[in-house]
Amino acid sequence: MDNRLKINQPINPIHKNKQQNNSVNKQQKSESPSFKDIMAEKINDKEKLSFSKHAKKRIDSRSIPVSKTELNKLNNGVEKARNKGAKDSLVMVNNVAYIVSVENNTVVTAVDEASMDDNVFTNIDSAVFMK
Known part of the structure; x- marks a missing residue:
């Protein structure tokens, strides 16, 4: 061959x-x-709003309930911050503080009311309070 x-x-x-x-x-x-x-x-x-690994870990360890209603409020709060030109925002929903990267549409961390003693939130340019 x-x-x-x-x-x-x-x-x-x-x-x-x-x-x-x-x-x-x-x-x-x-x-x-x-x-x-x-x-x-x-x-x-x-x-769609995404959650970082750190935020997921905090939500699980602090037993923070995230229902559809709270998630809708969080999404609305992020949209309000975006419309005002925010980049990194503190969004308060039902006594839970969410630090959100508005540009990346990502929840960076979550802090419940019991864990908020003497907490200082830095590197944010806005705060949104949702009822």
Whole structure:
């Protein structure tokens, strides 16, 4: 058997009939999401508030309840801070202080009322109190 490369050999395309080509194109179009769908998904992901590992740890260790109602209030508070041009904000929801990076849409830490004795919050540029 000859294992040498053969140079100057034409590469012949694989010929498919039109029906096969059309069915492949239709499958690709139906399987791949449109640009509009991808963009909408990315925008929705960006709007969702995320919690850092540190914040999750604090919420668990301090047994801070985070219900849908509180989460909605927190999201509203972050939106209010964003609309005022805040970058790092203290958002108070039901006697729980959340430090939020507004730019990254991320909760950095959470402090409940029992743990707030003599606490000083630094590196924030705004505070939002939600009722």
